[in-house]
Amino acid sequence: MPRRTPRTALDRLRTSRSLLGFLKTASVCVLVAGLLSPLTQTAASAAGATAANDYCGGQCSDILPPGENGNATLAQILLNQAFGTQPAHAEDQLGPYAGLATGYSALTDAKINTFFDDASFGVPSDQVASSEKPAGRGDVTIVRDKKTGVPHITGTTRYGTEFGAGYAAAEDRLWLMDVFRHVGRGQLTGFAGGAPANQGLEQQFYRNAPYTEADLQAQIDNAVAGNGARGQQALADVKAYLDGINAYIDASDSGRYFPGEYVLTGHKDAITNAGTIDHFKVTDLVALASVIGSLFGSGGGGEVNNAVSLLAAQQKYGVEEGTKVWESFRERNDPEAVLTVHDGESFPYGTKPADAQGEALPDAGSVTEEPLVYDRTGSAATASAKGTSADAARTTLSSARRGMSNALVVSGKHTASGHPIAVFGPQTGYFAPQLLLLQEIQGPGISARGASFAGLSMYVELGRGQDYSWSATTSGQDIIDTYAVELCQDDYHYLYHGTCTAMEKIEQKNAWKPTVADGTAAGSYTMRAWRTKYGPVAYRATVGGKKVAYPTLRSSYLHEADSIIGFQMLNDPDYVKGPKDFQSAAQHINYTFNWFYADSQHTAYYNSGDNPVRASGVDTEFPVWARPAYEWRNWNPATNTADYTPSSAHPGSVDQDYYISWNNKQAADYTTASWADGSVHRGNLLDDRVKKLVAAGGVTRTKLVQAMADAGLADLRAEDVLPKLLKVVNSSAVTDPTVAGAVNKLQAWLNAGAKRTETSAGSKTYADADAIRILDAWWPLLVKAEFEPGLGSDLYTAFTANAPIDEAPSAGHGPTGSHAGSSFQYGWWSYVDKDIRAVLGEPVQGGLARTYCGGGSLGSCRDTLTGTLKQAAGLTAAQVYPGDDQCSAGDQWCADSISHRTLGGIKHGKISWQNRPTFQQVVEYTSHR
Structure with a gap:
């Protein structure tokens, strides 16, 4: 059931003549209905105190601004736009989050939950705001707490548990989830209108992942088939989760309390309730995963830009000296770079070969980017003329692409309590509503609390289990390579293993009508991608006078769904019982992340991602010829699978004195795709502070939070x-x-x-x-x-x-x-x-x-x-x-x-600058199972 509209908003509706004048354009009866029609959730008469399966001893905290509630009725949106009124729990975590910037210097352990929320399992009986049985089910209960409105989902069956997770996700993020399933398919403008930001957003992701519906379904089939019983369980979990989402869609539609953005974008009629909100299906979640993976979990792909700057250096200084200059600015293995694994162990990956083989550098001045958009009409043509589409994309989600995450983890050997302490979290950007949502899930085989991306919350993705916590930062090692395919016959055929082969044309035609939400005129365009067996074409050029196309091949391409198994393991209390189990679970995540772990006795780190085994002599920095000799070892173009480096070759560690990460270099000889990873990096801000704390000893939660906050300013x-x-x-x-x-x-x-x-x-x-x-x-x-x-x-x-x-x-x-x-x-x-x-x-x-x-x-x-x-x-x-x-x-x-x-209809105020994760945990476990 939806949440009750705050009394203050209703009172303002009753007493404000100016608002009533405003409401005539939106229909007073509809707005009042939007405020009053939701049924109030019933307060639970009782709930457990500290959960028996919680080993954190009240010393786990987290926060996720602006607030848990990311849905709003049309009435609530209009009130917010007119008066700044906020729906319940829409921004109640924003003030504490912002307050740490000026409050951290006077912090004590007792004050930590002034700036964070208690992340203990369960809800004390006097803190229960509501309890519901979604869709009348007897096998799952969703309890929300008074302070934050976070859903605590408890199921007696696995199906019921996941049904509840889907229902709660739709309660909190239905509109956002709908936006992102359309972004992942390149269909946002047709769904939400042709605003320049929408155009730029769908273009950004379609260029990287132009999937057909068959591609999306195949990813589900392959992920299930390749993982035995866990794969079958994952599919069952996804279907139950979808059933929960769809049950909420039906309930909110019949009760007329669905998100107001559906009215503002023309999908629902505010007066008659005509129109539909489409049910979610399995392939929608793969489309969602492709967006998240592209934003946060892939590194590399800059080979053509690298080649352009190398040619410029060689033009300036000559080939030998120019190459030296280029390498010095690239800093691919800088000896002064701050490291996450700093115990001296080396993990060679992406290192410069002694004698590079197969390079296919473009002729100077010949590179052009492959066009994506064709046949613009109406507002699409106007946006193109103004050059706003790409700019709009950069100022929305692409800001999150590079604004990432940090972690500070200290071994129990150096803490006052003798237990490890961690302060960590992902930086996913600042959005309204937030891309992540908070939840607790307790059911057969699942026991976790934390954050998950909206629409992918069948499991907690970053958070805590019964006696351990985990988090991630983006690692950015290179899992994308660019190949030069020689053209034959025309610009849309290429040589594949000596045979002239047609490129596959993938198109998405989008047209939109004017909407209240964006105020733009009608328009349309077609996005067109040309796919080769080496991935979608990104650039064209000549190499030695020969016409080539440059497609990019990503190891996670066509494998966006594979990581579900790793997250399932992280949520399973019977699987993760210590640091080695944690590392084993993280190995099943094919996105490029740094993973951190802490329990009452141990800390650990592991770098995930499907790192392809490249042919001998291939330099990962530059394009190479699309020939068998330079392909990934045992690469199968039909499934985009290959040999990957073993887990032992990935940076990993257990119980190092401390770990820090702020998207810096992972370990000696491990090359990331990032430039300027050298002597001064923001990772130094954390390393310098934590190193001093460890040297002094007696580290506490307060001291580690202060180190993070101080570095963040x-x-x-x-x-x-x-x-x-x-x-x-x-x-x-x-x-x-x-x-x-x-x-x-x-x-x-x-x-x-x-x-x-x-x-x-x-x-x-x-x-x-x-x-x-x-x-x-x-x-x-x-x-x-x-x-x-x-x-x-x-x-x-x-x-x-x-x-x-x-x-x-x-x-x-x-x-x-x-x-x-x-x-x-x-x-x-x-x-x-x-x-x-x-x-x-x-x-x-x-x-x-x-x-x-x-x-x-x-x-x-x-x-x-x-x-x-x-x-x-x-x-x-x-x-x-x-x-x-x-x-x-x-x-x-x-x-x-x-x-x-x-990303929806509700707006929030600005806060003072802080350079810190969006979702963040502060944890110190007192005991272990």
């Missing part, structure tokens, strides 16, 4: 690079008063800790605001002045395409876009650090092939830095923070602020 450039820059500037040699004043402000900020923090909670004004403004202005100026003269404009531009120069919180041009929270993952801080140290004559391991600042002269470098610093200091706040659709020019706090991007 630090400006990486200021903490790790600015001191070296100021050393070159040398304040004693500065004579210009503008530069001297800027240096003094920057040094004072450094002395105060170099944080981007408010003067006080809610002030919306930064302490050290001038110093922050100066560095924000200075960084892009100094990087360009430091490197472009030596690299030349062509190579500098090519390298910035591989690695953007900056990702400060206010840098809307960076990979995450503006107002996205996650910052400092990608940038040129390592390059600047190594180059400046070389100028200073300090030791550098894995340095750049050349010295760039001032041509290597300390005096000339000082002139470069002081000149750009003076320029930066003279820029006004309005020039540094030019404003956007959410902030006025010059509003520094607002430029940094986190905004929840709307």
Whole structure:
């Protein structure tokens, strides 16, 4: 049953004349019906206290902003748009989450649940808000707690348990789930309207996974067939989960309390209730999984861009020297990089071969991206002319693609209690509603609480079991390769093993009508993908004058559903009883993730993903010829399966003194697909702090949370690079008063800790605001002045395409876009650090092939830095923070602020910047089974 509308909203409806005037356009009777028609859930008379299967001793906490409830009726949406009224539990976790930024310094163990929620199993009887038997079933109960409204699902049968999970998911995220099953099929615009953001979103994912319905079904069949009894159980779980979703669709439709977005997009009539909400089917979940896997679980695919920048380097310096320069900027195995597995063990993967074989580098200037969209009409043609579709995609979900996750895990040897402590979680971006949902599931073979992606919540994907917790960060090792297929006959035939073979044309035709939701005119277009046996075509070029297509092959392509088995194992208390079991479960997840584990005795880490075994001599950084000699070992194009590296070759560890991860390098010799993974990385912000805690001993939950929060407010450039820059500037040699004043402000900020923090909670004004403004202005100026003269404009531009120069919180041009929270993952801080140290004559391991600042002269470098610093200091706040659709020019706090991007009808307010996971756990188990 749905939740009762908050009394405050109903009172405002009854008393506000202005609202009643507004309601005439939406129909007063419909809106009141939307408010009043849901039946109130009955409060449970009793519920268990601390669950008998909970071994955390009240020391497990979690949080997921903005709130658990992601569904809203039409009435609630209109009230929110007009007055900011929030449905119950729509944003009640946002305030505590935001409050940690100013509250962490005074944190104690007793105060942790001021900023987090109690993640104990069960709901105390005095905290039960409601209890329901979905669809009248006797084998499952959904209890929601008063504080957060999180569903606690308890089933006496496996079917009933999963039915309840599906029903609860639909209660909390039905509209979002519907959006994403359409995104995964490239059908969003036809479903939700032709807004530029919708166009960009469906194009982004269709390019990577242009699946047919048969492809989606085959993935389910293969995942089940290849996993025996567990595969059969997974299919049964999915079907029960779908039955629960569909039961809620039917109930909400007949009760007229379905999400209001269905009315705003024309799928339901607010007056007559005409129209339908389509039931979910098995292939919908595969489409959903393909979106999530593409966002968070795949690394690589940059081979063509790498080749373009390599050619630019060779054009500038010659082949030999240009290759050295390129390799130094690539930093594929930098000896100064911070590591997750830091015990000295090596895990070679993706290393540079001594003699590369089969490379198929494009001719300079010949690369073109494969067009995706054809036959634009109406608003689609308008969006194309304005160039808004791709930009819109970058500012919605693509911001989550690179804004990832972190983990801090400390062994019991170094804690005050003797039990391990973990503070960890995924950074999935900030959306309204959130992509994840919270739940507890208790039933035969399942016992877990935590977060799951909406529509895939038949199991908890990140969270806790009875006596253990687990979490993940995106790892980004390279599981995507680009092949050069030689064309024959025409542009749509290619040579496959010597035979001229036709490409497969996959099309998705989309047309949309004007909707209230997006306000755009009608339009249409066709998305067209050309598939080869080596995957969908991404680029075209010539190689040695021969016309080629460049398709990309991903090991998880056509295998989006395979990971379900690993998640099933993680939820099974009979399977996971210790760190080795946890690692075994994680091995069944084919997406590229770093997995972390903690119980009362042990910690563990494992890097997952289907890492293909490549042919000898193949360099993973560049395209290779599509020939048997260079294919993955034992690759079967019909099923896209191959030999994969064994689990022992994946970075893994048990009971290391501590683990940190912020999407940094996993282990020695293990190459990620990320550029600039070198001496300065945001992982250093965690490593430096946790290393100090471990050295001092007596680590507590409070201290580890504080380390995370402190790192989450630090400006990486200021903490790790600015001191070296100021050393070159040398304040004693500065004579210009503008530069001297800027240096003094920057040094004072450094002395105060170099944080981007408010003067006080809610002030919306930064302490050290001038110093922050100066560095924000200075960084892009100094990087360009430091490197472009030596690299030349062509190579500098090519390298910035591989690695953007900056990702400060206010840098809307960076990979995450503006107002996205996650910052400092990608940038040129390592390059600047190594180059400046070389100028200073300090030791550098894995340095750049050349010295760039001032041509290597300390005096000339000082002139470069002081000149750009003076320029930066003279820029006004309005020039540094030019404003956007959410902030006025010059509003520094607002430029940094986190905004929840709307994926539905409900909006939320901004919060102050923090660089931390979206869903986060704080755990310290006191006992074990």
